[in-house]
Amino acid sequence: MKPLKEAIRDELANRFGLEGTALVFLAGGREDSDGVVFTANKDGRKLVFKISQASDEEHVKNVLEFAHYLGSCGIRISSPIKNESGNIYETAKDGDTLYIATLMEYIEGANPDVSELQNNPKLVYDWGRLTGKMHKAAKKYPVWKNVCESDERFGFEAEIDSFIKMAPNDFIKSKWLEMKERMRALPINRDTYGFIHNDNHQMNIIATEKDIAVIDFDCAECHFFATDILLPVQGLLFDVTGGMMSPITKPDVLKEFYRHFLEGYRTENDLDDFWLGQLGVFLEYRRLLLYTVLQGWLTNDKGAEEAFLNMIEKPCVLSVEME
Helix, strand or coil, X not given: CCCCCHHHHHHHXXXXXXXXXXXXXXXXXXXXXXXXXXXXXXXXXXXXXXXXXXXXXXXXXXXXHHHHHHHHCCCCECXXXXXXXCCCCEEEEECCEEEEEEEEECCCCECCCHHHHHHCHHHHHHHHHHHHHHHHHHCCCCCCCCCCCCCCCCHXXXXXXXXXXXXXXXXXXXXXXXXXXXXXXXCCCCCCEEEECCCCCHHHEEECCCCEEXXXXXXXXXXXXXXXXXXXXXXXXXXXXXXXXXXXXXXXXXXXXXXXXXXXXXXXXXXXXXXXXXXXXHHHHHHHHHHHHCHHHHCCCHHHHHHHXXXXXXXXXXXXXXX
16 A cells, blocks of 8 residues: 555544554555554544555445444444444545545454364354354345446456456466356355455454454455355465365365354355355355465465466366265
């Protein structure tokens, strides 16, 4: 993101009843970040204050409204908090740059590591249940085809179109075009598709021994529910089982994860078994996405780039059918 000026920080903080100089840096603020995150104290509560750089205020507004809706349903997420003006976000401009600020509850806990994903079935069950709660609530939310009313495309189409523009070469562009047609062939209705978190991996959940919460709705989008079911195994696919940058070598680990995750998910929401057979397609989608957005890293790591390309050319089979 563009460097944040103190005057912009202070102006936005003031609109939430905060002192800019009292904010404590937490994360972000790098060139490759979408925003900068601070902690703040207000009325004895520890809160999170985030300032993001945005190009589409309508999209951000609708994402924040959806997150606020989930919080109002009693779902444990980092829900935006309204300020005294009744707003869940505030904006400020620095030249042509638009900044959007939000205030959220601070959630105690930590991101689980891949060891916990393999050895803590309660955590995985709770994560599945929380994801099911989000999808169940999304089925009742009026926005479900695309985040922005000004765009008639389904959300995945708009997302893919943005990645086609970012594609670093013709091969990746052709793969995105193929993926778009594969996604169009999938059944789209209120039981399969809606407003989802869309970045539901382990770095975006906060866990304690008793509780679990989902944070960071910056990527929230209207998409297939199966996307939020594939993403929880991203860490395992990278670091334990293979599947992201190399063939799958430990399918039993993935199957065991999904046994607990889906048991929790199905206590809150029902998704037809057909979609378990489609998770390989959503893995291909995620692999293409990461290759497209991580070019800054991959151009400096030719081994990783080659590994990604090999798996894009010859994707592995992901099978998680349950008995």
